[in-house]
Amino acid sequence: MTQKLSISSLPKFLSLEFLLLSAIFLGIFLRILNLGTREFWYDEVLSLLLSTGQKSAYVTPQDIPVVLAHYTQLLNLPTESHPSDILKTLVSLLRGIVGGEPHPPLFYLSQHFWLRLFGNSEMAQRSLNTLLSLFSIFCSYGLGRRLLGYRGGLLFAALLATNPFFLFHSLNVRMYAPLVLWTILSAWALIQLIGVDKIQPQSSQIEIKSSLSFKQKLFWTGVLILSVAAGCLTFYLFIYWLITLAVLVLYLDRRHWWQQALRIGTGVLITVPWVLWGTRQQLKNADLGRFSTPPGFFATMLQHLQDFAYLLGVQLLVGDWITSIPVFIAVLAGIFWIIVFIVGSIRLWKLGEHQRLGVGLILGIFPLLLALIADIIGKKFTIGFGWGRSLMIILPGCLLLITLFIQRLTKGQLYRLTATGLIFIYLSIGIADYSLRNRQMFHQISDIISTQPTTPTLIVMNSKAWGHVNRLAYYISPEYPVFLLAQESNKLAPALQKSLTAKPSTYGRIILLEAAEPVWSEPTTEAEREKIQEILKPEYQLKKNQLLQGTMDLDEFTVNVYQRY
Helix, strand or coil, X not given: CHHHHHHHHHHHXXXXXXXXXXXXXXXXXXXXXXXXXXCCCHHHHHHHHHHHCCHHHCCCCCCCCEECHHHHHHHCCCCCCCHHHHHHHHHHHHHHHHCCCCCCCHHHHHHHHHHHHHCCCHHHHHHHHHHHHHHHHHHHHHHHHHHHHHHHHHHHHHHHHHCHHHHHHHCCCCCHHHHHHHHHHHHHHHHHHHCHHHCCCCCCCCCCCCCCCHHHHHHHHHHHHHHHHHHHCCCHHHHHHHHHHHHHHHHHCHHHHHHHHHHHHHHHHHCXXXXXXXXXXXXHCXXXXXXXXXXXXXXXXXXXXXXXXXXXXXXXXXXXXXXXXXXXXHHHHHHHHHHHHHHHHHHHHHCCCHHHHHHHHHHHCHHHHHHHHHHHHHCECCCCCCCCHHHCCHHHHHHHHHHHHHHHHCCHHHHHHHHHHHHHHHHHHHHHHHXXXXXXXXXXXXXXXXXXXXXXXXEEECCXXXXXXXXXXXXXXXXXXXXXXXXXXXXXXHHHHHHHHHCCCCCCEEEEEEECCCCCCCCCCHHXXXXXXXXXXXXXXXXXXXXXXXXXXXXXXXXXXXXXC
16 A cells, blocks of 8 residues: 555645756755855956946055055945935945946946945845846746746756856856846747748647737836846847847748847837947957957867857856866867767758757857957857857846757656756855855954054055955954055065065064965966065064965965064
8 A cells, every 4th residue: 555655645745847847946046055155256246336327436455555445445335415415325336337347237236226225245246146046046937937948947947047157147147147038038039920830840848928918018028128238238238149149030030020120129219328338338448359269270270169168068068167177178068068069950851840950059059159250250269268158148048948858858757867967067056055065264364463452553455456455354353453565576576575675663563465366467476475584573463374275276375464573
């Protein structure tokens, strides 16, 4: 009796739908759980500085010590005593963006208003992107269900919810999580307006409704226009996605292309004021030289192909682990996915799934190919930049294509095994990332200072990079008497000598903070270290030496604590 009950009830309890829903809820839980488990990384604290509207007040450290708390106050909203001050802050925010930031303003504006509501804590700052990522998961279910039915929608949403790359960016105070939302929303709205009947149905399980009511058309038109405008105002490479949407229109609904062109064009027109005022100024400050290609045709082509595979490997498997593992692992993972896409596409084509295969390839692979061609023609390397985040727009389409392969090429137990197996791998990678890799370097520096909270302390750092400076300012309490001397490695020793000579006996403690990646200058040499030690030796004794590490090279610091005799 017991055996009969277990056999009949277990499949119902562990149905694929139940497992997919569980994976979605687990992905949501992981986001909420890890909102504040890591310190801000380099770029996140820059997002905070820009969002406060005080970037224009930031002054790069000079060759004399400065009170660290002066930087801390820039990471909060400025003092505002009158409603007109709010407008001044917004104007300052926009000027800060056009004064050197390479991205459009929507992300920073949204973070600014979120900052006003909830403050500048890690959890508060990350919660907006996390919330938008939950909307993305919901919308991915809608898009997947529209194309592949109920189970296909669940699988697509589960893959997106558990994908390690998207999990990381959902907890990252940058513009990439919102970009996924605008990508999915615009594709979903466009397919709704075109009509699923344009995609040849291959399964009777998928309900097809070929026409929309006037109110529905109006709603989806608004969604398409707003998502296109939001995407353009979030990330400039969203232009690749606009071209992708245009190709999708020509592929599915060539006869009515002008209707969709008007809708997409309206979304683009909304961004014109910013383009005329902001983008023009940003182009003057653009640093495109960092994307330049090396000399030699074969070396360049090999690098382009490597970047192609690297991007797929990072986005579809490796995730944020790419900051800690060799590049070749991501490239091998990318080659695996290339093989999957080629073999899967051939098999789907033979099964007659031409239309859905075309949609998946257009949404997932076409923008990547477009970016690759642009890189080759422009003699630049952009698709591999930023650990794969520069082409975040391909992630939903690639996951949709994988969903299509699983849905159409596997049956029964193989379907279940493939779907749950990939989700299990995704969850394992994501959970391991946030369980095994901590980022708490600046908390540890703060803990060192807190042991003698009233002792005047000079932090001597071999980097003037504002990400390093602002992270120090964020995590060290402004109540501590802490001063900062930040210079390039080759100028640090003379600046330290000058500071100690000008104000002898001022500092009871000196913390020498050596960044492994100074960003704006070369790392410290052994000769430069010895020079600093010679300067400190007559009056200070080394009390502590510690290596601090996080999740990337930008998080690696060597700390030497010196106490006055």
